[in-house]
Structures are given as structure tokens and as C-alpha cells.
Amino acid sequence: MYAIETRGLTKVYGGRRVVDDFAMTVQPGDIYGFVGKNGAGKSTVMKMICGDVAPTAGEVVLFGREAVGVAPADGAAFRADGEGTRRIGVLIEQPGLLPGLSAYRNLMVKALAWGIVDAPARCEEALRLVGLTGVGSRKVRGFSLGMKQRLGLALALLGNPDVLLLDEPFNGLDPEATRAMRNLIVRLNQSLGITVVVSSHVLDQLDRMATRYGVIAEGRLVRQMSAADVAAECGSSLRVRTADTACALALLQEAFPLLAFRAEPDGSLAISGDYDAAAVAQVLRDSGQVVLEFTQDHRDIEDYFVELMEGGVSHV
Template sequence: MNVVQTRSLTKSYGAKRAVDNLDMRVAAGEIYGFVGKNGAGKSTAMKMMAGLVRPTSGEIELFGVTRGVADVARATRNSQQDFSRIGALIEDPGILPTFSALENLMCKAIAVGVVRPEAHCRELLELVGLADTGNLRVKKFSLGMKQRLGLALALVGGPDLLLLDEPFNGLDPEATRDMRGALVQINRERGVTMVISSHVLDQLDRMATRFGVICSGRMVRELSVDELHRECGSSIRVKTTDPARSLAVLEEHLPTATLRAEPDGAVLVSGNARHATASFGGAAGDPEASGMPSTEQVSRILAEARLLVLELTRIERDIEEFFVELMGGPDD
């Protein structure tokens, strides 16, 4: 089941379309990496999903219930009832600066009717690494600590869907790793579906199970982790005088590899996507683990079959480069 599905979702501010006919699907239990440049429309789209902004047109389906523009307008007037299953951290966390972390959480927990609110809030502080802040006022928190508190606030009441906009902002590498670990733990142990936007692409790659790339308010492409690793990582492009026979020979001798016939007659040989280790700053770190053959192995197989090799090239495609291409290239 899709927890979130948008159809032609649009938000206009005057003549500018911040979100333009966005079609997006997030299945239950997914960690959905929402990728795009600054100003691409990620935050606006997430605000509409959370009921914070009214769409200009289109539909949003949440937990199987479809809402058009009029339905969302009615729901935003009764957000506690209609959006209680959603936790959101979008842009700056809404915190009370003169209160402690626990007091901030308690305010929300009591407002939404959490049973045993203090125990619930202390558990969340432990989860996000703020259990030892005591009575320290939030105005004295670092940016990273405020981000952690924002995550804890989003988790109050045990939502089924988390919408997190740049949750790694202001975090040092260790804190980023801890935040990532906490999110993965919440997803695995509690089954919480997540939509996470971030410019820290390597962190998204370590946790997301599916990706959506947005450019100028439009969805460019949605793809799974398997599809991402088929597009990226190491591959070998080989071309011979007999493309059809080459493909058959390679399929016979390389049963664990993935082969694809290219329009120009070349064959693209790559590892099994489920075991690939494509990464940032380089492709597959352990080609053998993914069933990826070496160029020498491919050359020998074709030579033994008496096939004349016209081209044999190893291709390394970096994940970050792939996303930048989808997002419309680097900024000027």
C-alpha cells in the first residue's frame, strides 16, 4: 500500500509554480530519499503532504484516503484529527526557546493526548541523544541539538509517517551518523515510513530504500536502490563483430552478472544490483561481491569463443554525478 501518493500536485505563488504537477509514490515502510536542488520544490511538496500548505490543484492520497484541494483545506482546519499520523520536521523546528527539551516535548505530548507523556518524552530524548540536557534552555542549544529536538518533536505520539526536511543540517559527522542510525532503527523496529530530503547525498544512499528526484517542481524520476546501482557502479561495455552471439556467450559463462544489449550492438556487463556497492567518489568497491567480472575475464571468454572484440571499456559512474545529472546539472 502507498502511504503517500500525489497526482498532478501543484502549488503556485503568483506566476511561479513551486511544485508543478508532481506525481509521487511512497510505499508503506519505505525510507524515501527526496532529492533536488535548493528551490526545486521539496519543502513545499512536504508542507502540502503535512497539511501546512494548501495545494493550488491536484490530489494527495494519505494512508489510502484521497484529498483534493477542498478536502485538504477542510483538513488543515482540523489538523489534529486528520494529520495525527504524520510527524514533520520541515525547515526550522518549532521549539520554545525558554523551555527545556523535555518541556518542549511535554507540551506537544499533552496537546495530542499521549498516554504517560513524561515516560514517552524521556524515551524520545534518549533516542535522539538529548537525554542528558536536563534543564538547559533550548535557546542555548547548538544547531545540531535543535535538529535532534526537532526530530524528537516529530516523533511525539508515534506517527506512521515522518516528513523530514534536511534533518542532517548543522550536524557534525558523528552526530550525523547517530541521527542516521536512529532513523534506520525507527524504520526497522517501528515500521515508520519516512520521506527525507537532504543535500547530504551519501547519507541518503546509506539509508534510503527508494529515491525521488525533483527538478523545478516536477518529478524527474523515481527509482529503487536496485535501479540506482544498476545505473551506477562498475560496468563493462563490450562490442564485437557478432553482438547476438556475444550476448549469448556471456550469458552462458557469466550467470551471476547482469547483461544488457545496447542499441548500438554493444553489451553492458554489470554485477548483481542487490549486492552492488556503488558509492560516492567511485563505483563498486568490491566488484566480486556483486558478481562483477573483470575485463580480463570478459576478454578471455570472447576470445575463446573466437569473437573479435572491437571495444572493451570499463565504466565507473559515481552516484553523486548521476543525481546531479537528473537534477539538471551543476549550478552555474
């Protein structure tokens, strides 16, 4: 059972497919890093998941049973499932704050509009969770950008959501505020068990907290993978080029059957896995191979995701 599943999700604006047959699966307890270029369709997907935007086709299913949004049929008006959407907390684009009200009053406005039971206690709890207890009485117009982002997150937490959708929560934050927001997201996930989908261009922050990733390009899902998959593909590798590539490959595959070998277009071999560079060099030396190149590479995570977003990696 998935926390979020999209089935054939499609959105067309003015004849252009902004989201195209999008099939995403988010597992319960994930911190799901949602990666894509500006205009790739990330925000539109998230708005369809929370019911703010009607899909042109397809559906969104929450925790295996609640259809949050289903494409309207026969011209019927779109209506998101109320119970489903209440299980989702949302911070997409800028938080909708009333600058003339205090942080606490901003929360109370939403709590009363939603009919939340014991609203004052829930608002105080939300402020505590995001670390704003000491400034709850201050008007929002005097808040820093980081404090506004925290308050936006508090608004998203008011309904005790099972899922949080966070769209670029690090935008405009200084390094200290970015670190604080990242730690807060991880704490909410680990202590409250909230499943989080977070889109961000700050890949080093995603790398420090995401358990799974999804990559979108031109409205289509390019690939989903675990953090372990990313670590394996961005880990170090050994590049070896000899005068006789085929012979070197056969020798090394026999000597190290547990390692992965990939022939590169320039005639070199890329070796990954738990390798011992000295042992590899010894096998080549003992067999009389003429070694033309012997280097260690480390694939940058940013380069890796850019390659995915540009369609450079074909497998999904």
C-alpha cells in the same frame, strides 16, 4: 496500499507552478530518499503532505484512506484532515524551539497544546528515543545544532506518528552528528516501523539508509526507484570497444545471454550484470576481434542523481 500517495498534486505561487502534477507513492516501512536541487519543490511537497500548505490541485492520501489535504473547490477555505495529519511527524526547515525553555519543557508545550494523554511520560519517552535523556533539563539555547535537530525530531515523534517527514535533517551537522542522526533515523524505522521520507543533498548518507528514492526536478517527479535499482545502475560495468562493434555485440550476446549490453555513442559497448571480465576478453580474443578499449567503469551515485535532476535520464 501506500503509506503516502499524492495524486496530481500541484502548487502555484504567483502564476508559477512550484509543484506540477506530482504523483508520488511511498510504501509502508520505506525510508524514502527525496532528492532534488534547491528550489525543485521538495519542501513544498512535504508541506502539502503534512497539511501545512494548501494544494492548488490534487490530493494527498495517507495509508489508502485518509485524505490529508485536498485542493479546495469553489473558493472554499483549505482544511487539512486532523486525524490524517496527526499520523505524520514533521521536521521541515528549522525546528520551532523555544530557546529559553528546557528540552523537556519544549516537548511539554507541544504535548499540552495537542492534548496528548500522559504528556509527561510521552515527553520522557521522546527524549529517550532521540538520545537526549541526560540533557532534558537544560535550556535549549545552549544546545549544539545536532542536539537541536534531535530535539526537533523528538517533537515530531510526540504523537506516535506512522510517518516522519524530515527535510534536510543533516544540514549544518558535523560528521559525527550526521552519523548519529542517520543511525537514529534507521533505528526509528526498524524498531518502531515508522515510514520515513527524508530529503537531503548529502547523497552518501541517503545511500546508506534509503530503501526507495524519488527524484524531483522543476516541480515534477522525474523517477521513483528502489535502492536495488540505484545499486544496479551505479554498479560497475565493462566498457569494450572493438574495430567491429556489431560483430562484437553479436558474439558477446550469444556467449553471455544473461548480461545487459548497451551501445554507446562513441561506438563502444557497455556491459553490465554479473560479468567475468576475463571470460569476455577470452571470447573476443578467440574470435579474432581487434580490441581498442577494455576498461571497467563505476558510476558515481552523485553523478547519477545529478543526471536525473537535470533530465538526462528519460524513463520514469
